[in-house]
Amino acid sequence: MVKRSKGTRSKSRYIMRKKPRTRGVTSSTRALQQFEMGASVSISIDSAVHKGMPHHRFQGYTGKVEGMQGNAYLVGITVGNKRKTLLVLPEHLGRVQ
DSSP states (O other), X not given: OOOOOOOTTTTOTTTXXXXXXXXXXXXXXXXXXXXXXXXXXXXXXXXXXXXXXXXXXXXXXXXXEEEEETTXXXXXXXXXXXXXXXXXXXXXXXXXX
């Protein structure tokens, strides 16, 4: 028997999948977007950019920007009754209206 893989991207085939028209290199404007403190952001993982990617269990969550650490943003989310802080690059974030 083959031993089952338990990597960070396991069980994420459909979550990380891109639509055919959005495949390939992502635009640089996505990496250069800026957010203010307290801004609401949604976590939308870009599977083409491996650096600064949050765990796939947080895909689709909405949180608030709490600060910066280098080029990355500290995003606070609530999972159940627990408050968590994620370190996410701007390529994996989107604005919420």
